[in-house]
Amino acid sequence: MGSTSTIPSPHIVKAEGLPYFTPANNGGAARNAQDPSTPTLFRPLRIRDMVLKNRIMVAPMCMYSAESSPASPAVGALTDFHIAHLGHLASKGAGLVFIEATAVQPNGRISPNDSGLWQEGTDSEQFKGLRRVVDFAHSQGAKLGIQLAHAGRKASTVSPWLSAQQGQKSIRADESVGGWPSNVVGPSGGEEHQWSPGDIQYWPPRELSTAEVEEVVRAFARSAELSVKAGVDVIEIHAAHGYLVNEFMSPVTNHRTDKYGGSFENRVRIIREIAxxxxxxxxxxxxxxxxxxxxxxxxxxxxxxxRGSWDMESSVRLAKMLPELGIDLLDVSSGGNHKDQRIQPHTNYQIDLAGQLRKEIHAAGQKTLVGAVGFITEAENARRIVQGADEARSTEAMLSGEEPKADAVLMARQFLREPEWVLTAAKKLGVKVWLPLQFARGLL
Structure with missing residues (x-):
């Protein structure tokens, strides 16, 4: 037989942690992050030991796509849909992708179809579903975060598209669809504390006992521990938008007389303990x-x-407590806790709030990072929000008068409209970034 020769194949690095082949990707990372012309938006961000390849984060977005039957071992578990949804965003260059608000207790879900992480052990369907999403996100060069949450008095509603089919904004979920109307909870209870903006009706909450609040704290810690075992890179505590922790923070919704109610210190005690x-x-x-x-x-x-309310003065006071609680970044949103809120949304309405808090944090000599979210859709706006936020360029930013409003941007719905936003933004801003190998031919 004649001799044969082979041509060596190019070296392709296989992504670790997966039972199938995909090349290890790192889309969205600047090819030369140290180039002075690279905007801060595409410069790495270090948070403790974790380094993000850019400052673009996918904010948590509820997908209402988990199993709802309380009898199913897969209730609350992430599915192949979540791998497709979150994995696609990871492959298209976001530095950090957040899993949607994930309930630490069964009655902490917004709807029966929400994500949850309350099943103990690493052999549960909830854990296995989370691990699969984490592994795929890592293979694409993204970091994966999870937002741990409890919906409080806003719990036990049906998925929004089911409400829309009935011509309503929201429909209460009863036992027939996996709901828990008798176990919707809040810091204070009764019909006066029912979340009912306009003609939308939710279930009246019952008041949590002191022991039950302490169990909520332990539930957050248990879910965080499971998240670590699943390989999650970042934990976020959800204390916004009128959900349980936010309800405790505000004197409008917290009428308690125990150690979790009354004074500012008592109302934020739940944050202190959870953190x-x-x-x-x-x-x-x-x-x-x-x-x-x-x-x-x-x-x-x-x-x-x-009664007073939760306002910017309250947030400034809380922000200055965060270093002692071990909080590294403050994710700044607004509203959602009272039907009479008066918001006039515009492009920078929440970004300005983030900027104010960042300024107060720095004036106090602290280094807690700040994230801005809300109406961030354009590359140039995102660039301006964080420009100069990296330490090496802070002097330059001060001299130019372009003080950064935040250290990172979080975006949600824009990624539903434009999953490749990171790559498009890089092109608009003239930044050369690495492309996901499978998509590179179509993105060049």
Missing amino acids: MATRAVIPSGMPLLLRISATEWLENDAIAAQ
């Missing part, structure tokens, strides 16, 4: 984030005059 319990079970180098509603937009409302 410290979570920090105790996650690695010291792992980032811990907190999302808040910086204001309830009730400053000139009658109820605020009567």
Whole structure:
């Protein structure tokens, strides 16, 4: 037989942690992040031991696509849909992709179809579903975060598209569709604390006992510990938008007389305890984030005059406590806790709130990072928000008068409209980035 010769194949690095082949990708990373012309948006961001390849984060977005039957072992577990949805965003260059609000207790879901992480052990369907999403995101060069949450009095509603089919904005979920109307909870209970903006009706909450609040704290820590075991890179505590932790923070929704109610210190006690319990079970180098509603937009409302409200002054006070709680980044949103809120949305309405809080944090000599979210759709706007936020360029930013409003941007719906936003933004801003290998021919 004649001799044969072979041509060596180009070296392709296979992504680790997957039982099938995909090349290890790192789309969205600047090819030369140290180039002075590279905008801060595409420069790495270090948070404790984690380094993001850029400052673009996919904010948590509820997909209402998990199993809803309480009898199913897969209830609340992430599915192939979530791998397709979140994995696609990871492959298209986002530095950090957040899994949607994930309930730490069964009654903490917004709807029966929400994600959850309350099943104990690493052999549960919830854990296995989470691990699969984490592994794929990592193979694409993205970091994966999880937002741990409890919906409080906003729980037990049906998926929004089911409500829309009935011509309504929201429909309460009863037991026939997997709901829990008798176990919707809040810091305070009764019909007066029912979340009912306009003609939308939710279930009246019952008041949590002190022991039950303490169990909620432990539930956050247990879910955080499971997240770490699944390989998650970042934990975010959801304390915004009128969900349970936010309800405790505000004197409008918290009428308690125990250690979790009354004074500012008592109302934020749940944040202190959740943060410290979570920090105790996650690695010291792992980032811990907190999302808040910086204001309830009730400053000139009658109820605020009567009881007070959560406002920017409250948020500044809380922000200065965060270093001692082990919080590394403050994710700044707003509203969602009272039907009479008066918001006039415009492009920078929440970005300005983030900028104010960042300025106060720095004036206090602290280094807590700040994330901005809301109406961020254009590359140039995102660039301006964080430009100069990296330490090496802070002096340049001060001299130019272009003080950054945040250290990172979080975007949600824009990624539903434009999954390749990171790559498109890089092109618009003249930044050369690495492309996902499978898509490179169509993106050049």
